[in-house]
Amino acid sequence: MSVPQKYRGRPIEELISAGYYDPETRSVHVITGTELHVHSRDWQLEGPLRMLFHVLDPAVAKDPKNLIVYGGTGKAARSWEDFEAIVDSLLTMDSEDTLVIQSGQPVAIWKLSRNTPRVLMSNAMLVPKWADWKIFWELEAKGLISFHQMTAGCWAYIGTQGILQGTYETIGAAADRHFGGSLEGRLVVSAGLGNMGGAQPLAIKMLGGVALIADVDRRMIQRMIDTGYLDTWTDNLDKAIDMALDAKERRQATSIGVLANAVNLLEKLIKENIVPDILTDQTPAHDPLSYVPQGLTVEQAEQLKKSDPDKYMLLAKETMKKHVQLMLQLQARGAVTFEYGNNLRKQAYDAGVEDAFKIPGQMEYMRPLFEEGRGPFRWTSLVGDPNDIYKLDDVLITLFEKKNPRLARWIKNAHQYVKFQGLPARVVYLGYGERALFGKIVSEMVRKGELSGPIWFGRDHLDSGSVASPYRETEGMLDGSDAIGDWPILNYALNTAAGATWTCFHHGGGTGIGYAIHAGFGMVVDGTELAEEKALRVFMVDPGSGVVRHAHAGYPKSLMVARERGVRIPIIDKLEEKSRRVIEEAYREGRISRFTYERVKKDLEEYEARKQNYRTPFNT
Numbered sequence: 001m002s003v004p005q006k007y008r009g010r011p012i013e014e015l016i017s018a019g020y021y022d023p024e025t026r027s028v029h030v031i032t033g034t035e036l037h038v039h040s041r042d043w044q045l046e047g048p049l050r051m052l053f054h055v056l057d058p059a060v061a062k063d064p065k066n067l068i069v070y071g072g073t074g075k076a077a078r079s080w081e082d083f084e085a086i087v088d089s090l091l092t093m094d095s096e097d098t099l100v101i102q103s104g105q106p107v108a109i110w111k112l113s114r115n116t117p118r119v120l121m122s123n124a125m126l127v128p129k130w131a132d133w134k135i136f137w138e139l140e141a142k143g144l145i146s147f148h149q150m151t152a153g154c155w156a157y158i159g160t161q162g163i164l165q166g167t168y169e170t171i172g173a174a175a176d177r178h179f180g181g182s183l184e185g186r187l188v189v190s191a192g193l194g195n196m197g198g199a200q201p202l203a204i205k206m207l208g209g210v211a212l213i214a215d216v217d218r219r220m221i222q223r224m225i226d227t228g229y230l231d232t233w234t235d236n237l238d239k240a241i242d243m244a245l246d247a248k249e250r251r252q253a254t255s256i257g258v259l260a261n262a263v264n265l266l267e268k269l270i271k272e273n274i275v276p277d278i279l280t281d282q283t284p285a286h287d288p289l290s291y292v293p294q295g296l297t298v299e300q301a302e303q304l305k306k307s308d309p310d311k312y313m314l315l316a317k318e319t320m321k322k323h324v325q326l327m328l329q330l331q332a333r334g335a336v337t338f339e340y341g342n343n344l345r346k347q348a349y350d351a352g353v354e355d356a357f358k359i360p361g362q363m364e365y366m367r368p369l370f371e372e373g374r375g376p377f378r379w380t381s382l383v384g385d386p387n388d389i390y391k392l393d394d395v396l397i398t399l400f401e402k403k404n405p406r407l408a409r410w411i412k413n414a415h416q417y418v419k420f421q422g423l424p425a426r427v428v429y430l431g432y433g434e435r436a437l438f439g440k441i442v443s444e445m446v447r448k449g450e451l452s453g454p455i456w457f458g459r460d461h462l463d464s465g466s467v468a469s470p471y472r473e474t475e476g477m478l479d480g481s482d483a484i485g486d487w488p489i490l491n492y493a494l495n496t497a498a499g500a501t502w503t504c505f506h507h508g509g510g511t512g513i514g515y516a517i518h519a520g521f522g523m524v525v526d527g528t529e530l531a532e533e534k535a536l537r538v539f540m541v542d543p544g545s546g547v548v549r550h551a552h553a554g555y556p557k558s559l560m561v562a563r564e565r566g567v568r569i570p571i572i573d574k575l576e577e578k579s580r581r582v583i584e585e586a587y588r589e590g591r592i593s594r595f596t597y598e599r600v601k602k603d604l605e606e607y608e609a610r611k612q613n614y615r616t617p618f619n620t
């Protein structure tokens, strides 16, 4: 490729001439192979470079020309100039340098040590009193800040597969609770086939059910058909509903997309008196400028957004209000209804729907996983070899098949259905202890040459100990600590101190500006002893901080995990008393459901029965 004059002599020139980046068309392509590009010849720098290119590859990113990876407007870098400066930095840094990134802009390089991270990021942070979208957009327009969602700015997004597992686990947990574990002959209705929402149809199909999902954007529907995540689609609501009911009747696992606004689909269901078995939603309600108001096509919405953003917001909020009212009606008719962490209930509540929070959040189903530090651990083959991922699938099945059949079923399903996007990747919900065990095995395999090259590890910010988001991950904590922001900061600090290859602290992911702060990391396991030492520390403290966070909130299962797997909590004895008290308080104050109350009470009984076997935290 010919390199424009402006880039000649710059470090990035080599990547432009190799075709990995075209500054004229603004296209970025995944870098594969064993040849290193960074001048340091160090995978700890090549790794972040490759993950940055990976998240912006057209097969991965939602709108790569605008650097947007997923989730409304979550970017990988603030601007193209910033992207280029980050790339130049990574190419020329040495193995003791640390690049500092402020909201997608590289601001400094410090010489630290081989034990410290190579990149540190803080993205979209605002002082709490100033933390709302309006101020954020004003500051963004001045070029001072930008939005990076969770894994977009942290270069840890792995395409729709990442969320596929989360959706599979969440809807699977709902199926366990309400339908004996299977969705066979069940209808699940939702909306949003975007980068994350696009996982819904396949997850529901994997669980045996029928998915009926609305989206206003034909391109997004087509994209999901092309990736094999969606089976079929139509622009006719009647036809879509007939197809779904027919499949439900025949107990055929399938997915149907319908080109329609979410509220149009729900209005139709109510009119026809059709009640879904499960009802949720993944439109980008966290950002009113991404949510499409009823009555507008995508093109009309784009125009109005530019010409009159205030009017757009007003219309979007009106539609969200109606959206939640319709969900409440279907819930009253018997649909198992929950919000999928997009802040839709809060938007509707602010617009006057007082009972919006009658709809529970997704944590009703995910909390038990988080209590034991289990969450979306993920990895990619940095050299781009799919066989490395398949070999690691086999390792996991051997390790965990007996202990965790659900995990093994996921891997087998993923093997069959998931098409890789960008670098081949896998995501598996692993817990405290399991991540370190697996990381050690992978490191040895890389060292011995049993894999073609290094493996990058990371996770979604949506994890056990890395988020404070009172309408999502930390909704309904037993002790009411939903809005306490210390925990994700401690998680970030621990992963940084433990020596992750890069660490990220973000604001606003998932539920929007003002509603969430959260941390993530990237860890390159390159077969060296040093990387292994660091990885084992990270894979211990990261899920461990989730166990600690939940233990301090009074979850008895976390106390059990801490005692039995050696997580040292100095005041653990006090937490037992707290657990007893907050379980009762949370139920009395209506912060947890009857189901959760009974579940945690049972855990407490189990904890108390095993207690005499536990040693004190000071001699474990």
Ligand SMILES: NC(=O)c1ccc[n+]([C@@H]2O[C@H](COP(=O)([O-])OP(=O)(O)OC[C@H]3O[C@@H](n4cnc5c(N)ncnc54)[C@H](O)[C@@H]3O)[C@@H](O)[C@H]2O)c1
Pocket (backbone or CB within 6 Å): 062, 070, 071, 072, 073, 163, 166, 191, 192, 193, 194, 195, 196, 197, 198, 214, 215, 216, 217, 220, 260, 261, 262, 263, 281, 282, 283, 284, 285, 286, 287, 290, 291, 292, 293, 294, 319, 340, 341, 342, 343, 362, 462, 472, 509, 510, 511
């Ligand atoms: N908590 C979780 O685990 C979790 C997981 C996935 C997604 N989410 C949330 O779901 C939302 C969607 O995420 P995404 O990455 O898929 O977003 P995205 O921006 O990539 O896609 C959103 C999709 O919704 C469609 N859409 C917008 N308004 C609509 C409307 N009124 N009716 C029908 N379709 C509409 C758009 O056309 C687009 O295809 C976000 O708020 C995200 O935070 C949460």
